[in-house]
Amino acid sequence: MPQFPLLFARRAALAALVFLVWAGPASASDSGPVIEQIRAQGHIVIGHRESSVPFSYLGPDKRPIGYAVDVCRRLAAAVQARLALPALPIEYLQLTPANRIEMIETGRAQLECGSTTNNAERREKVAFTIPHFITGARMLVKVNSGIDRIDQPEVKRVAVTRNTTPLAAVRRIQAERGLRFEIVETEDHEKAVQMVERGEAQAFVMDDVLLYGLASTRSDPKALKVVGRFITTEPLAIMLPKGDPAFKKIIDDEMRRLIFSREIHAIYQRWFEQPIPPNGQPLNLPISYLLRDFWKYPTDQVP
Structure with a gap:
C-alpha cells in the first residue's frame, strides 16, 4: 500500500x-x-x-x-x-x-x-x-434569458464592478473578439446585480462564488443563474x-x-x-x- x-x-x-x-x-x-x-x-x-x-x-x-x-x-x-x-x-x-x-x-x-x-x-x-x-469569473444572468456565452448577440450590456480583475478580462475579451457589447462599470456588486434584475444589463461578470452568494440573497434566488466558461482564475x-x-x-x-x-x-x-x-x-x-x-x-x- x-x-x-x-x-x-x-x-x-x-x-x-x-x-x-x-x-x-x-x-x-x-x-x-x-x-x-x-x-x-x-x-x-x-x-x-x-x-x-x-x-x-x-x-x-x-x-x-x-x-x-x-x-x-x-x-x-x-x-x-x-x-x-x-x-x-x-x-x-x-x-x-x-x-x-x-x-x-x-x-x-x-x-x-x-x-x-x-x-x-x-x-x-x-x-x-x-x-x-x-475561483474564476463567470456570468450572472436571468434564468430565462437564454444566455450562456459572453459572445452571444443578445448580450448588449455587461456589468462589471470597477477596479476588479474580471473587468480587465472582459475588456481583453471584447477587444480580442471584436465584440460590440457595452461595458458598464459599477461601484459595487449589489448595483451590478440590480442592473441584471431590472434588464439594464444582460450579464454581470464576477467571480462565480460571489455570483452564487449574491443570487442566494435575492428575494427570488431562482430568478438568476450562473453560466458560461471561466474567464479568469482568481x-x-x-x-x-x-x-x-x-x-x-x-x-x-x-x-x-x-x-x-x-x-x-x-x-x-x-x-x-x-x-x-x-x-x-x-x-x-x-x-x-x-x-x-x-x-x-x-x-x-x-x-
Whole structure:
C-alpha cells in the first residue's frame, strides 16, 4: 500500500507543531511600521466589504460577517498573542472595490478581509497572505434569458464592478473578439446585480462564488443563474500593507496553522456548505480540488 498519504500526514502534523512553537512570546524582532501602528492605536483595523457574499458582507444587524471576516478574526487574535497584548479590539472599516487597495496601502486598515485576487500587479502596492479561496469569473444572468456565452448577440450590456480583475478580462475579451457589447462599470456588486434584475444589463461578470452568494440573497434566488466558461482564475487572499516583514510573518504563520490544523476547513464549511444569512440558503460549494491541492504546500506566491 502506498505510503504517501501517511508521509504527508506526518509532514503536515510536524509543520503544524513547528508553527505552534514559533507563535511564542513577542521578541525584539516583532517590530515594524504596521506593528508599531497597531501598538500605538491600541486596536487593529479590519477592512470589510458590503456585499461580497459569503466572504465579507453586512449581516441582518448591519455588522460585517463572512468567511474572510472569520479568518481575519483568527489573524487578529494571532497578532494579539504574538505581541503579548492584553487586548486587541477590532475596528471595522467598510471598503469598496475601488478604494480597498488605497486603504491598505495608506495604512487606513491593517487587513482587508474580502474577496481580493492576489496578483503580480497588486503586489507592487500591497502584500498578500496565503489564498483562502480559488475561483474564476463567470456570468450572472436571468434564468430565462437564454444566455450562456459572453459572445452571444443578445448580450448588449455587461456589468462589471470597477477596479476588479474580471473587468480587465472582459475588456481583453471584447477587444480580442471584436465584440460590440457595452461595458458598464459599477461601484459595487449589489448595483451590478440590480442592473441584471431590472434588464439594464444582460450579464454581470464576477467571480462565480460571489455570483452564487449574491443570487442566494435575492428575494427570488431562482430568478438568476450562473453560466458560461471561466474567464479568469482568481486566487483570493487577505490583503495587508507592504514593508513590515514581521507583521506579514505573523499573518502567514497563522494562515499556515489554520490550514495544517484544518481549522480553516470548519470555517469554510460554515460559509459554503451550511445555511447562511440573510435567507438561510446554503451555497453547497465543497472545497475544490484546486484549493485542496494548493493548501498541501501553502504559499503566498501565486502565478
